[in-house]
Amino acid sequence: MNIESELKEVLRRTDPPSGFGDRVMRRVRADFSRPAKAGPRTRYRALAAAALIAIALGGWGVHATLRARSDLMVAMRIASQKVAQAQHQVNRR
Amino acid sequence: MTAVAACGADDSLCRAQDGDPDAFAVLVEEHQAIVYGIAWNFFGDRWLAEEVAQDVFLQLYRFLGTIRSRSHLLFWLRQVTARKCIDALRRSGPKRISLADVDVPVNPTVSDPLIARRLLSVIASLPKMQRIILTLRYQEDLGPAEIGEMLGMPENTVKSYLHRALQALRKEVGGDS
Numbered sequence: 001m002n003i004e005s006e007l008k009e010v011l012r013r014t015d016p017p018s019g020f021g022d023r024v025m026r027r028v029r030a031d032f033s034r035p036a037k038a039g040p041r042t043r044y045r046a047l048a049a050a051a052l053i054a055i056a057l058g059g060w061g062v063h064a065t066l067r068a069r070s071d072l073m074v075a076m077r078i079a080s081q082k083v084a085q086a087q088h089q090v091n092r093r
Numbered sequence: 094m095t096a097v098a099a100c101g102a103d104d105s106l107c108r109a110q111d112g113d114p115d116a117f118a119v120l121v122e123e124h125q126a127i128v129y130g131i132a133w134n135f136f137g138d139r140w141l142a143e144e145v146a147q148d149v150f151l152q153l154y155r156f157l158g159t160i161r162s163r164s165h166l167l168f169w170l171r172q173v174t175a176r177k178c179i180d181a182l183r184r185s186g187p188k189r190i191s192l193a194d195v196d197v198p199v200n201p202t203v204s205d206p207l208i209a210r211r212l213l214s215v216i217a218s219l220p221k222m223q224r225i226i227l228t229l230r231y232q233e234d235l236g237p238a239e240i241g242e243m244l245g246m247p248e249n250t251v252k253s254y255l256h257r258a259l260q261a262l263r264k265e266v267g268g269d270s
Contacts, residue, residue: 006205
């Protein structure tokens with residue numbers, strides 16, 4: 001007797017009792033309140049969209065910060081020029 | 094664009110991933126003999142095998158988005174089923190079965206039902222790791238490297254478990270080495 005061929009014979013794939021698929025689907029429906037509307041792929045797409053929005057908002061935030069910094073630099077430069085002019089006039093008198 | 098148009102009408106995996114419950118039911122039907130078979134050959138108990146097989150498909154539904162291809166699905170199903178079988182036995186505690194107590198139903202298509210019954214009763218008495226490795230090796234026709242990858246152990250460890258299991262079977266049932 002060849003034990004390995006006997007094992008292939010006895011350890012076969014086995015179909016479950018009838019109605020197995022229906023029982024699985026009943027459990028799926030019971031365990032997931034929103035079964036078909038948001039499949040896993042849809043959920044990943046939603047997550048990707050949320051990530052894109054977050055990146056866009058973050059980019060806009062960085063842009064706004066840089067712009068504010070640039071405005072501040074211009075304001076300081078103008079103020080510095082005014083102070084220099086005032087100092088110049090005081091020195092002339 | 095509908096899911097069917099995007100995925101192809103015969104691609105049940107893709108359609109199931111898009112949330113089509115009918116396509117998921119097709120996936121269950123296509124793979125139930127593998128999943129139930131592993132659990133059945135491991136436990137020899139209809140109720141436990143069905144419980145584990147249902148849990149596997151429930152988990153598949155939850156993680157469907159992570160499945161990359163048909164071959165990945167097959168690997169995932171075999172791996173999760175094997176792990177669930179071992180975990181279920183670990184939770185219920187070690188159970189040494191006397192050969193006299195075992196009455197395992199035999200597949201009616203086997204050539205010699207007496208030898209088959211004897212083999213199944215010896216398999217049922219083997220330690221859980223030897224049993225699951227035997228099942229993956231002979232039911233699913235997997236090599237030691239694939240089994241090792243599935244169970245997270247080195248190939249040589251799988252070979253050693255297989256060797257010990259076959260030795261025990263030959264000792265009890267007889268047969269060529």
